[in-house]
Amino acid sequence: MKTVNEVDFMADCAHARQIDKIGVPYIEHVRAVAAGLAPFGDELVMAGLLHDIIEDTDWTAEQLRDAGIPDRVVSAVEAVTNQKGTPYEEKIRRITSSRDATLVKIADNAHNSHPDRAAQLPEEKRARLAAKYRAARDVLWAAADHRDIEAIVRIVNPSLLDELRERQATGE
Numbered sequence: 001m002k003t004v005n006e007v008d009f010m011a012d013c014a015h016a017r018q019i020d021k022i023g024v025p026y027i028e029h030v031r032a033v034a035a036g037l038a039p040f041g042d043e044l045v046m047a048g049l050l051h052d053i054i055e056d057t058d059w060t061a062e063q064l065r066d067a068g069i070p071d072r073v074v075s076a077v078e079a080v081t082n083q084k085g086t087p088y089e090e091k092i093r094r095i096t097s098s099r100d101a102t103l104v105k106i107a108d109n110a111h112n113s114h115p116d117r118a119a120q121l122p123e124e125k126r127a128r129l130a131a132k133y134r135a136a137r138d139v140l141w142a143a144a145d146h147r148d149i150e151a152i153v154r155i156v157n158p159s160l161l162d163e164l165r166e167r168q169a170t171g172e
Contacts, residue, residue, distance in 0.1 A: 002068045004042050004049075008034075010067070011049040014057040022120040026056070029111060036107035036156035040148075047076040047104050054081045076100040080108070092136045096143035106140050106149055109133050110156040141167065 002010070011030050018026035034048030046069065053059045054077055064074045079101030082091060095101045111117070113133045118126050137160075141149055146168055153160040 001070055002046070004045050007046040007049050007069065007073075011053060014053050014059055018056065021125075022117055026052075032111045032156055033104070033107045036110060036152040037103060038155070039151045040103060043070055043072050044076070044100060044103060046070070046073045047100060048107055050077045051080050051104050051108060053077065072100065076104050080105050088132065089135070089139075092139045096139060099144075102140055102143050103148060103152065105136075106144060107152050107156055109136050109140060110153050110160055113137075113160065114157045115159050137163070 008031070012027050015026040015030065020026050020029050030049050030052060033051055034045045037044040037048040050064065050069070050073065053064070054061060061074050061078050064077070065071065076098065079095055079098045086094075092105070095105045113130070118130065121129065141164070146164070149164055150161070153164060
């Protein structure tokens with residue numbers, strides 16, 4: 001079985017030369033997602049590191065398994081991977097059938113929603129993505145334990161803690 005450090009190296013190699021929507025090396029995003037999953041153990045950290053590898057590189061689920069990535073990790077990665085022709089809202093609903101995938105996507109959503117990242121986007125794109133990510137949180141957060149959500153957002157995007165407390169107070 002691979003270690004977290006080995007999986008981090010795999011992710012770094014796989015995402016080499018990729019940049020994200022704000023122009024920083026893509027590996028920073030997957031590492032931020034993985035950091036938010038640290039309270040849940042090494043396998044979820046690995047899933048965070050690899051969460052976009054099937055979608056954004058030439059790696060396949062089969063190759064990940066052949067490389068020694070645990071099935072639990074690959075299953076979570078497969079669950080959060082976009083499928084051609086599947087609308088985003090449907091993907092989010094599908095993800096909630098797996099606790100692991102839900103936690104990975106909550107961490108991904110939290111990092112994508114970070115105000116420091118959003119501030120670097122053009123206003124129109126920022127507003128569109130903010131609405132998309134908030135709608136996704138409606139579904140994802142309803143499918144997860146409040147303490148798990150809080151553990152993730154406290155690490156990845158503490159600015160979401162107020163939203164989380166507000167939702168908890170109103171019973172959402």
